[in-house]
Amino acid sequence: xxxxxxxxxxxxxxxxxxxxxxxxxxxxxxxxxxxxxxxxxxxxxxxxx
Amino acid sequence: xxxxxxxxxxxxxxxxxxxxxxxxxxxxxxxxxxxxxxxxxxxxxxxxxxxxxxxxxxxxxxxxxxxxxxxxxxxxxxxxxxxxxxxxxxxxxxxxxxxxxxxxxxxxxxxxxxxxxxxxxxxxxxxxxxxxxxxxxxxxxxxxxxxxxxxxxxxxxxxxxxxxxxxxxxxxxxxxxxxxxxxxxxxxxxxxxxxxxxxxxxxxxxxxxxxxxxxxxxxxxxxxxxxxxxxxxxxxxxxxxxxxxxxxxxxxxxxxxxxxxxxxxxxxxxxxxxxxxxxxxxxxxxxxxxxxxxxxxxxxxxxxxxxxxxxxxxxxxxxxxxxxxxxxxxxxxxxxxxxxxxxxxxxxxxxxxxxxxxxxxxxxxxxxxxxxxxxxxxxxxxxxxxxxxxxxxxxxxxxxxxxxxxxxxxxxxxxxxxxxxxxxxxxxxxxxxxxxxxxxxxxxxxxxxxxxxxxxxxxxxxxxxxxxxxxxxxxxxxxxxxxxxxxxxxxxxxxxxxxxxxxxxxxxxxxxxxxxxxxxxxxxxxxxxxxxxxxxxxxxxxxxxxxxxxxxxxxxxxxxxxxxxxxxxxxxxxxxxxxxxxxxxxxxxxxxxxxxxxxxxxxxxxxxxxxxxxxxxxxxxxxxxxxxxxxxxxxxxxxxxxxxxxxxxxxxxxxxxxxxxxxxxxxxxxxxxxxxxxxxxxxxxxxxxxxxxxxxxxxxxxxxxxxxxxxxxxxxxxxxxxxxxxxxxxxxxxxxxxxxxxxxxxxxxxxxxxxxxxxxxxxxxxxxxxxxxxxx
Numbered sequence: 001x002x003x004x005x006x007x008x009x010x011x012x013x014x015x016x017x018x019x020x021x022x023x024x025x026x027x028x029x030x031x032x033x034x035x036x037x038x039x040x041x042x043x044x045x046x047x048x049x
Numbered sequence: 050x051x052x053x054x055x056x057x058x059x060x061x062x063x064x065x066x067x068x069x070x071x072x073x074x075x076x077x078x079x080x081x082x083x084x085x086x087x088x089x090x091x092x093x094x095x096x097x098x099x100x101x102x103x104x105x106x107x108x109x110x111x112x113x114x115x116x117x118x119x120x121x122x123x124x125x126x127x128x129x130x131x132x133x134x135x136x137x138x139x140x141x142x143x144x145x146x147x148x149x150x151x152x153x154x155x156x157x158x159x160x161x162x163x164x165x166x167x168x169x170x171x172x173x174x175x176x177x178x179x180x181x182x183x184x185x186x187x188x189x190x191x192x193x194x195x196x197x198x199x200x201x202x203x204x205x206x207x208x209x210x211x212x213x214x215x216x217x218x219x220x221x222x223x224x225x226x227x228x229x230x231x232x233x234x235x236x237x238x239x240x241x242x243x244x245x246x247x248x249x250x251x252x253x254x255x256x257x258x259x260x261x262x263x264x265x266x267x268x269x270x271x272x273x274x275x276x277x278x279x280x281x282x283x284x285x286x287x288x289x290x291x292x293x294x295x296x297x298x299x300x301x302x303x304x305x306x307x308x309x310x311x312x313x314x315x316x317x318x319x320x321x322x323x324x325x326x327x328x329x330x331x332x333x334x335x336x337x338x339x340x341x342x343x344x345x346x347x348x349x350x351x352x353x354x355x356x357x358x359x360x361x362x363x364x365x366x367x368x369x370x371x372x373x374x375x376x377x378x379x380x381x382x383x384x385x386x387x388x389x390x391x392x393x394x395x396x397x398x399x400x401x402x403x404x405x406x407x408x409x410x411x412x413x414x415x416x417x418x419x420x421x422x423x424x425x426x427x428x429x430x431x432x433x434x435x436x437x438x439x440x441x442x443x444x445x446x447x448x449x450x451x452x453x454x455x456x457x458x459x460x461x462x463x464x465x466x467x468x469x470x471x472x473x474x475x476x477x478x479x480x481x482x483x484x485x486x487x488x489x490x491x492x493x494x495x496x497x498x499x500x501x502x503x504x505x506x507x508x509x510x511x512x513x514x515x516x517x518x519x520x521x522x523x524x525x526x527x528x529x530x531x532x533x534x535x536x537x538x539x540x541x542x543x544x545x546x547x548x549x550x551x552x553x554x555x556x557x558x559x560x561x562x563x564x565x566x567x568x569x570x571x572x573x574x575x576x577x578x579x580x581x582x583x584x585x586x587x588x589x590x591x592x593x594x595x596x597x598x599x600x601x602x603x604x605x606x607x608x609x610x611x612x613x614x615x616x617x618x619x620x621x622x623x624x625x626x627x628x629x630x631x632x633x634x635x636x637x638x639x640x641x642x643x644x645x646x647x648x649x650x651x652x653x654x655x656x657x658x659x660x661x662x663x664x665x666x667x668x669x670x671x672x673x674x675x676x677x678x679x680x681x682x683x684x685x686x687x688x689x690x691x692x693x694x695x696x697x698x699x700x701x702x703x704x705x706x707x708x709x710x711x712x713x714x715x716x717x718x719x720x721x722x723x724x725x726x727x728x729x730x731x732x733x734x735x736x737x738x739x740x741x742x743x744x745x746x747x748x749x750x751x752x753x754x755x756x757x758x759x760x761x762x763x764x765x766x767x768x769x770x771x772x773x774x775x776x777x778x779x780x781x782x783x784x785x786x787x788x789x790x791x792x793x794x795x796x797x798x799x800x801x802x803x804x805x806x807x808x809x810x811x812x813x814x815x816x817x818x819x820x821x822x823x824x825x
Binding site: 002006007014016023026027029 | 122123126129130133147150151156158159
């Protein structure tokens with residue numbers, strides 16, 4: 001939550017709202033990357049890619 | 050009254066470091082690489098943080114704040130905007146960069162909090178300073194000036210690549226900024242790359258190579274004209290615009306577009322470690338001249354904007370001591386002070402000082418003529434007791450001197466006899482320079498010593514120059530500048546009376562190198578320049594007494610002073626590391642504290658002893674594991690690419706003829722990123738013949754025998770986007786033969802003599818253990 005709040009402050013301060021879609025998509029992608037770090041889910045991910 | 054204590058941290062890019070400031074005083078600072086023994090280590094500086102906290106005698110709850118040296122979100126904004134601006138180009142770079150950011154850098158605050166929690170911190174406020182503000186603060190606050198112009202120049206921070214500011218007491222005002230991609234540091238790094246050196250570490254080599262060129266020669270001037278016509282639009286105020294048609298760093302995976310550079314300069318990029326010829330040295334000379342021109346113009350602009358007669362400098366480009374020397378001699382400013390840890394490591398210190406003075410609003414006091422850097426001696430020190438304990442542990446033969454003057458006299462005699470002495474005293478230096486506490490010393494008058502130290506001891510390129518340490522009061526007798534230079538950050542000229550004229554100045558690099566052209570050939574560059582360290586009365590009493598002692602018997606108060614390390618490794622930190630380097634190189638003597646050691650009295654040391662850093666356990670040795678050499682493996686030299694830093698498992702088989710890679714992307718052996726890919730239509734591979742990293746940068750090369758007959762071969766290579774270099778591999782057959790063995794985590798060493806890697810890999814579960822070493 002801390003990160004989301006800071007991200008919001010960042011957009012507001014820098015007035016870079018157009019970056020929001022790019023960052024949201026990248027964060028979703030990062031979730032996949034994080035999942036590959038977990039050994040229990042990793043084999044599933046490997047077969048997907 | 051409660052003290053205001055601020056911990057500064059730089060990390061996650063290169064040269065991570067920690068520094069602590071208590072009530073405005075710099076108590077301790079150190080680079081993480083010195084503790085982890087991984088050069089330019091970018092991981093969180095856990096060990097450096099633990100050290101500075103211990104040195105300050107503080108617990109984490111005593112800290113007023115922790116400050117990170119730049120703003121990751123602003124940096125991420127720059128990345129996204131740059132990719133957007135260059136799209137669709139830059140996809141490869143985007144794929145490489147994003148996983149690293151999304152897995153960590155973007156969440157720097159929680160990453161730092163997590164790392165600090167591991168060290169025992171429960172609740173500490175984390176602040177973020179801007180990258181160039183950290184540099185500006187690191188330059189201004191420790192300087193001896195109450196007010197000064199500030200100039201910071203480096204590759205890139207968030208957006209800024211160079212900043213002009215003004216400092217007065219505790220206030221810093223930023224006046225002008227130059228923004229990415231137009232960067233002096235990146236321009237210099239681009240030439241570093243083109244001339245076959247490593248970006249972010251080879252810039253010193255480029256600077257050392259430049260004097261071998263003919264600065265006024267036709268080719269050099271032609272190169273300079275081409276740089277200014279095609280690559281850089283240099284304005285009167287020193288600002289530059291890079292012609293991005295020629296550069297690839299903004300959106301690509303390389304610094305430059307090599308084909309275009311080849312067309313422009315008439316020759317291809319120099320291959321790392323290949324021969325250096327006239328066109329390389331002349332190009333180095335040309336870019337050095339352009340860089341000096343830019344720095345001088347920026348300095349003149351800083352003078353005009355601030356009206357100050359004093360300048361403070363920081364940022365990676367401020368380590369270009371040739372440019373610093375020209376700037377100091379130009380007369381633009383009466384006084385120039387350069388932060389000795391001018392690179393990103395110094396950002397940790399600057400961030401802490403910025404927090405103390407700007408965020409907390411504390412006053413700043415200066416003492417005329419004295420800076421706050423404690424002459425750079427801000428690292429760990431060791432008592433005689435701990436030194437003796439370590440030497441005993443290593444079975445070293447040593448001589449203890451109760452009387453330091455006697456020790457200095459004996460060492461002086463050895464130096465006079467042409468011996469090379471490792472010199473380890475007091476607190477380790479902060480920053481890239483060894484200033485007489487972690488140094489290798491020799492007689493600078495000896496014409497053969499430069500080659501010997503470069504090749505036998507530091508194991509590096511023979512053209513690289515060494516610097517003189519001279520008694521401050523004697524500096525004017527030998528060198529053109531008599532201004533104190535305690536941090537070895539200014540290049541000056543040797544006075545005419547000490548020069549020896551050499552008739553053929555048009556000779557090649559090596560003819561120039563070995564021509565004796567001064568009374569101090571080991572510390573005089575081919576253009577009679579020298580990067581002088583002056584040793585004053587207060588700076589380093591023990592080192593000064595050695596210089597005085599050497600002067601007594603030789604008549605010269607100058608010693609060759611180079612950092613105590615070997616190529617590819619950081620400067621030594623502990624007595625154990627000093628002893629280990631001493632044993633495996635050609636050094637004749639070693640002085641640690643009050644102990645003197647002679648090489649001929651020491652044992653030869655085992656391979657393990659020579660190869661592994663002290664203090665680290667060799668798991669293979671511990672577990673009685675035998676090393677095996679896999680047949681069919683092609684050893685690939687790692688010339689020019691340093692140590693690989695990642696580890697993982699390379700696995701064949703398992704699920705349907707797939708190759709699966711698991712790599713530790715952060716190089717810490719913990720985090721993992723993996724993927725697999727099928728070997729469509731190729732059948733089951735039965736062997737992997739070569740695993741190759743390096744060469745064309747971070748690629749894995751596989752050779753498979755798809756028909757399983759070991760004869761036919763099919764090979765391909767693929768880049769390791771976003772994951773850096775792998776540390777080890779094993780083949781299925783090797784893995785099977787070791788499947789039942791389990792040991793603790795891996796280590797890696799690089800066999801210097803044979804230029805081959807030695808790996809020990811340990812894995813668990815479905816992973817395996819495998820270890821091998823190169824043939825002797």
